[in-house]
Amino acid sequence: MPKARLTPASVTEAAAALVDEVGFDNLSMGLLAERLGIKTPSLYKHVTSQAELAHRIAVLAMTEAGDTIRDAIQGRSGSAALAAGAQAMRTYVREHPGRYAAANATRPTGPDDPFIPASERVLASWAAMLSGYGLDPGQEIHAMRTLRSVLHGFATLEAAGGFQIDASVDESFAWLVTFIDQGLRAGAASRGDVTA
Amino acid sequence: MPKARLTPASVTEAAAALVDEVGFDNLSMGLLAERLGIKTPSLYKHVTSQAELAHRIAVLAMTEAGDTIRDAIQGRSGSAALAAGAQAMRTYVREHPGRYAAANATRPTGPDDPFIPASERVLASWAAMLSGYGLDPGQEIHAMRTLRSVLHGFATLEAAGGFQIDASVDESFAWLVTFIDQGLRAGAASRGDVTA
DNA sequence: AGCCTAAAGCTAATCGCGTTAGCTTGAGTT
């Protein structure tokens, strides 16, 4: 049999790179085939459908994002962990807008979808980071959702060009991170958790 | 000439209703035509393209959202204005997920695009609400962006089914609003910096 | 009342893109 020039991983990676360049909803089989130097129908020897391809990009994205966030948080705690994790996520989305869009467009296909553990790893990193704030157990879920909301919201708004005066977007993000940090600290303090 | 059964406004409204039912990216000319009781090509007597139709939905959505947010904030100030405005926005997105998706998918088509003033009206409402917190002028832009990020992030995550244990999503939103309110009151980011 | 125009519909046809069917080739195995 012919040597496998194209592996499942290399095809997914090429698709992910493509999507970061042209945007997730401009992904087309023809574009990817051209990029790989083959004709469009030949792609179906490596992918069952465009939907499956998009899903594979999503799994890759979630896995990569999980890795960078985990690495950023590793070895830090509290404010530093929050700042590093948030920055890692923002940077990932800026560098891989197409992959991130793919991840947001996808839904788990079943109970054994690898997308599920990949997302859970991301959530686990955030949970680990939040645990450093010593929040009340009942509040952790809310803090987690609020955190996800801000970071996701900021990243998508930025990716969509939603911030007009982009001169100070970095500054805004730093402000946002500080805002969250102080809110979380205050939340812990309000329950007497303060180290005084 | 035949009476105008279908006005530009009624077509856009029907498309918006459709999109809220089937999801923005399941919008199709055939579906809308069927809904209006005409054949697909006849739609082009009322719309120049699907892209234009999507854009009209987006303008409608931004205008409607602006109205409800303004109305919610009217007559309130401070925490109450924030809570009411945030709730209004969340409710709008929950009730009109397709329109909101359309609004996020669109880009201004030119300097005289009605989408621009429509978005500005939304921003103006948020700005009016934020002014009640008496923030430092230099921080207002950051507070605005942070506010937009949380609300947009929460709304889109919720619409995408991103919150698994949906039992307490209402509670999480209330927590989020309180979190933002307390942060704004404290002038959170005015002191200290956590930037990595 | 009776024409005349143009808006609004329709059918037929085109185009692009995803996808399927079926043929061909060549590397690795026997």
Add this chain to the structure above:
DNA sequence: AACTCAAGCTAACGCGATTAGCTTTAGGCT
């Protein structure tokens, strides 16, 4: 050297958006 099958290819189908061109009909005008 024969054999097999993964990976490519061309041809063709299907569906949704869009265009072309015809038909109908209501409103304005004389």
